[in-house]
Amino acid sequence: MAEKQTAGRDRLGDLAPQFAALNDDVLFGEVWAREEQLSARDRSMITIAALFSAGLYPQLKSHLALGKAHGITKEEAVEIVTQLAFYCGWPKAWSTFPMIDEIWGDDEA
Missing domain, CATH: 1.20.1290.10 (AhpD-like)
Known part of the structure; x- marks a missing residue:
């Protein structure tokens, strides 16, 4: 299983919180978690x-x-x-x- 990433919140949470949330929750959360597909x-x-x-x-x-x-x-x-x-x-x-x-x-x- 892919490791949960928090780089968005860690690096951009104050500057661009929505981008950080999309990075961590959608890209590294939902997309990278689709290990049955890839x-x-x-x-x-x-x-x-x-x-x-x-x-x-x-x-x-x-x-x-x-x-x-x-x-x-x-x-x-x-x-x-x-x-x-x-x-x-x-x-x-x-x-x-x-x-x-x-x-x-x-x-x-």
Whole structure:
């Protein structure tokens, strides 16, 4: 099961409370909880691909960490980025590999 997220309320609750509620309750609450339709691991892979393609690195880093929590291995993360580099841009891969190394470190899994 996907971990309950509170990032919206934690980071934007005072500034944009409705956006924060939608982020936490709808996106990470209802959508990510639909694991019978698509696992949290698969949702993480799709989200990583979308954020990578858009070059949204702060969110990408957060979702790489979430992907690790959802069972994506370091080897799989590297393979995802290698595949995407050909479709979305080589420099984006260069920007993402250090994030993978930081998040997974020496972990094999």
